[in-house]
Amino acid sequence: LTASLPRSASAADLAARLVEGDRLALARLISAVEASRQDAREQLRCLFPRTGRAHVVGVTGPPGSGKSTLTTRLAIEYRRREQTVGIVAVDPTSPYSGGAILGDRVRMMELHSDPAVFVRSMATRGVMGGLARSTLDVVLLLDAFGKDVVLIETVGVGQDEVEIARAADTTMVVGVPNLGDDIQAIKAGILEIADVLVVNKADLAGADRLVAELRAMLQLSTVGSREWTPPIVQTVATDGQGVAELVDQVAAHRSFLESTGTWRARRAESARRQVRAIVEDRVQRRLEALTSGSDWQARFEAIASRDQDPYSVADEVMNEMAKND
Amino acid sequence: LTASLPRSASAADLAARLVEGDRLALARLISAVEASRQDAREQLRCLFPRTGRAHVVGVTGPPGSGKSTLTTRLAIEYRRREQTVGIVAVDPTSPYSGGAILGDRVRMMELHSDPAVFVRSMATRGVMGGLARSTLDVVLLLDAFGKDVVLIETVGVGQDEVEIARAADTTMVVGVPNLGDDIQAIKAGILEIADVLVVNKADLAGADRLVAELRAMLQLSTVGSREWTPPIVQTVATDGQGVAELVDQVAAHRSFLESTGTWRARRAESARRQVRAIVEDRVQRRLEALTSGSDWQARFEAIASRDQDPYSVADEVMNEMAKND
Numbered sequence: 001l002t003a004s005l006p007r008s009a010s011a012a013d014l015a016a017r018l019v020e021g022d023r024l025a026l027a028r029l030i031s032a033v034e035a036s037r038q039d040a041r042e043q044l045r046c047l048f049p050r051t052g053r054a055h056v057v058g059v060t061g062p063p064g065s066g067k068s069t070l071t072t073r074l075a076i077e078y079r080r081r082e083q084t085v086g087i088v089a090v091d092p093t094s095p096y097s098g099g100a101i102l103g104d105r106v107r108m109m110e111l112h113s114d115p116a117v118f119v120r121s122m123a124t125r126g127v128m129g130g131l132a133r134s135t136l137d138v139v140l141l142l143d144a145f146g147k148d149v150v151l152i153e154t155v156g157v158g159q160d161e162v163e164i165a166r167a168a169d170t171t172m173v174v175g176v177p178n179l180g181d182d183i184q185a186i187k188a189g190i191l192e193i194a195d196v197l198v199v200n201k202a203d204l205a206g207a208d209r210l211v212a213e214l215r216a217m218l219q220l221s222t223v224g225s226r227e228w229t230p231p232i233v234q235t236v237a238t239d240g241q242g243v244a245e246l247v248d249q250v251a252a253h254r255s256f257l258e259s260t261g262t263w264r265a266r267r268a269e270s271a272r273r274q275v276r277a278i279v280e281d282r283v284q285r286r287l288e289a290l291t292s293g294s295d296w297q298a299r300f301e302a303i304a305s306r307d308q309d310p311y312s313v314a315d316e317v318m319n320e321m322a323k324n325d
Numbered sequence: 326l327t328a329s330l331p332r333s334a335s336a337a338d339l340a341a342r343l344v345e346g347d348r349l350a351l352a353r354l355i356s357a358v359e360a361s362r363q364d365a366r367e368q369l370r371c372l373f374p375r376t377g378r379a380h381v382v383g384v385t386g387p388p389g390s391g392k393s394t395l396t397t398r399l400a401i402e403y404r405r406r407e408q409t410v411g412i413v414a415v416d417p418t419s420p421y422s423g424g425a426i427l428g429d430r431v432r433m434m435e436l437h438s439d440p441a442v443f444v445r446s447m448a449t450r451g452v453m454g455g456l457a458r459s460t461l462d463v464v465l466l467l468d469a470f471g472k473d474v475v476l477i478e479t480v481g482v483g484q485d486e487v488e489i490a491r492a493a494d495t496t497m498v499v500g501v502p503n504l505g506d507d508i509q510a511i512k513a514g515i516l517e518i519a520d521v522l523v524v525n526k527a528d529l530a531g532a533d534r535l536v537a538e539l540r541a542m543l544q545l546s547t548v549g550s551r552e553w554t555p556p557i558v559q560t561v562a563t564d565g566q567g568v569a570e571l572v573d574q575v576a577a578h579r580s581f582l583e584s585t586g587t588w589r590a591r592r593a594e595s596a597r598r599q600v601r602a603i604v605e606d607r608v609q610r611r612l613e614a615l616t617s618g619s620d621w622q623a624r625f626e627a628i629a630s631r632d633q634d635p636y637s638v639a640d641e642v643m644n645e646m647a648k649n650d
Contacts, residue, residue, distance in 0.1 A: 045636045048631065268628070268629040270629070272616055301593045303599075309369075
């Protein structure tokens with residue numbers, strides 16, 4: 001419906017420029033993807049065969065677990081190993097979105113000035129369309145750009161965030177000692193998708209207890225498989241302690257996936273999730289456009305006054321959307 | 326597609342029993358709604374004209390803001406005012422989901438034993454279908470059951486959670502002093518939907534600063550309207566301090582909505598959101614069923630090996646779903 005609106009004469013070859021390593025082209029395509037522009041979709045289609053090389057690593061944990069600092073440290077460690085890195089932060093409380101404490105910000109600025117690192121913070125609100133779709137598209141762009149590793153930082157609360165975390169090749173779940181709610185958050189949310197467990201702020205009293213609790217939970221639960229038990233790595237992200245071991249464990253997980261053929265199966269499952277995210281995004285936007293029309297407003301007012309019910313109006317909307325197809 | 330499966334001979338009249346005040350009928354209908362059972366949809370349609378009386382109040386704030394304790398205190402205060410209360414907790418870290426500290430749990434048990442209070446914790450994961458749809462349906466059930474006030478506790482991170490928070494008549498956003506990320510979380514997430522701002526743990530040093538910061542933000546931002554500026558209420562939820570004033574402010578907000586005609590406009594907007602949630606839920610489940618079929622598995626594997634791209638497969642899925650309509 002919406003016509004392609006190239007922002008410059010060269011918009012058509014943004015994809016080609018991205019593949020050649022043009023950071024500006026990458027940044028502009030990311031913006032196009034976030035705005036769900038039609039031209040972005042075509043460029044993504046062209047770029048897709050160029051993707052699949054990057055190791056996509058999820059860093060998931062509740063606010064306060066220090067996962068942004070950890071993500072920064074991971075990037076620094078990967079750079080030390082001469083890997084190029086992309087970071088996608090999907091967290092409104094992330095320092096990448098503007099709330100960093102000073103030390104973090106300095107390190108992040110170092111990262112920003114390193115041409116082999118590309119950091120992008122996804123707006124989690126006000127994005128036109130689905131967060132999962134746009135995040136996964138940005139990961140593909142970073143992959144096509146040639147990043148060896150793409151780190152996705154998510155808070156792990158909310159369906160979209162969990163959907164995103166599941167799309168990673170390797171997911172690390174980050175906990176910290178002594179936050180009363182934390183073990184609960186991990187349990188309720190995301191423990192079952194952990195490939196690597198991280199106990200951050202491991203210099204705090206209580207770290208050993210959290211490690212013991214996680215170990216007990218691993219024994220009781222169905223996390224992992226017979227072949228892979230998630231290792232528990234203790235880190236102090238603020239000074240980088242344990243981060244090298246963490247990177248080793250992430251690499252070990254990749255080796256495991258590749259040696260067992262699980263890599264391909266997981267990527268097929270990720271593809272399924274991505275297709276669903278694309279479809280849901282399109283449906284959502286169609287639905288938004290449809291129900292914003294003034295002709296439907298009367299029906300919503302009728303629901304408010306209880307002269308109609310939302311289930312019958314939903315039936316009508318479904319019929320209308322099918323017609324539009 | 327799925328046939329109605331009554332769990333007993335009397336399933337057909339669950340709605341009638343609910344209206345008569347049968348708590349077991351309410352609990353069973355909530356379970357049916359969460360499981361997206363076909364019979365639940367029919368019952369909701371029957372019950373809908375009975376709804377609209379309850380004041381739906383959202384309690385939204387980041388983990389650690391003490392909003393579960395606050396919700397409990399609010400319920401106690403409403404009971405003191407001889408109002409009946411329903412509580413829907415949409416938060417994996419909520420004590421209502423099992424993580425309460427002892428004092429909280431005792432108070433919650435008192436609530437549970439009060440027949441005029443009904444507490445339900447929504448599973449935020451593993452729910453078949455959309456969280457927004459099922460939560461809003463549960464709110465309707467509590468409304469039809471005759472609750473004067475329905476409190477929805479949400480963490481306010483994630484699109485679904487924000488969608489739910491927006492569906493309330495009155496939304497309170499809860500912050501606490503001295504959590505570095507908190508003001509950021511409030512800013513990024515949910516400040517703009519606040520009708521009442523709460524500074525909880527107001528006995529902590531730093532509370533005054535947070536109040537001042539929030540006041541400054543209110544002056545700069547577009548929160549509220551010319552007619553309604555969100556009041557800032559300081560509370561100490563653990564001992565109930567400030568909770569009576571908070572309930573007064575919630576009542577004042579309702580009076581404002583009713584006297585200005587905004588009440589009806591907001592309810593129409595909520596209706597729109599609910600219709601969208603119902604449609605999205607149905608689409609999601611259809612999509613899940615479709616893409617789980619073995620005939621699509623080959624396509625996802627082809628995407629994994631880069632022989633196809635997810636955008637083209639998404640086109641195919643859209644076409645297939647339109648056919649199914």
